[in-house]
Amino acid sequence: MHIKxxxxxxxxxxxxxxxxxxxxxxxxDNDQWGDVYPDEATIRSDTSSGSLYLCIHExxxxxxxxxxxxxxxxxxxxxxxxxxxxxxxxVVHRLASSGICPGAAKYCLDWAFEQSGNIxxxxxxxxxxxxxxxxxxxxxFCGTFERIEMTWLAYQxxx
Numbered sequence: 001m002h003i004k005x006x007x008x009x010x011x012x013x014x015x016x017x018x019x020x021x022x023x024x025x026x027x028x029d030n031d032q033w034g035d036v037y038p039d040e041a042t043i044r045s046d047t048s049s050g051s052l053y054l055c056i057h058e059x060x061x062x063x064x065x066x067x068x069x070x071x072x073x074x075x076x077x078x079x080x081x082x083x084x085x086x087x088x089x090x091v092v093h094r095l096a097s098s099g100i101c102p103g104a105a106k107y108c109l110d111w112a113f114e115q116s117g118n119i120x121x122x123x124x125x126x127x128x129x130x131x132x133x134x135x136x137x138x139x140x141f142c143g144t145f146e147r148i149e150m151t152w153l154a155y156q157x158x159x
Contacts, residue, residue: 001055001057001062004056005050018033021033021097030127031124032123032127042094046066046094051066055108055111065108067112067115068090069089070089074147075120088118091119092119093121106136113137119158121156122153125153139155141154
């Protein structure tokens with residue numbers, strides 16, 4: 001596997017992965033992304049800013065994620081708990097696997113950590129697969145914050 005930046009030519013494939021991810025979330029009683037998130041504008045913005053990445057396995061997209069340097073406005077203050085540090089960090093958002101390669105999502109998170117050594121990420125309380133993955137990848141639960149009338153779980157991994 002390897003990681004590369006997404007291009008506009010990847011839009012249809014990326015969008016399809018997000019559609020399937022939303023369907024999977026709903027099947028797990030998780031409405032974190034609702035019916036349209038991430039929408040076309042978000043995908044295009046992530047792509048044009050150079051922050052949308054693809055995990056490639058045997059010439060196919062195994063996973064997609066947004067990776068960028070902080071600060072992230074949602075991470076300025078936690079409502080409960082505390083971040084592990086206040087050093088410069090990077091964030092991962094909108095991680096979704098195509099399902100073609102077990103371990104692709106873990107590969108993405110490990111790659112992001114290699115780039116920064118200080119990663120912050122969040123997920124919804126009902127997203128049990130992501131919570132499990134974050135623990136498996138060495139992320140520590142730091143607390144919660146409110147956004148869009150929902151409570152989000154904040155995680156961080158540091159060297």
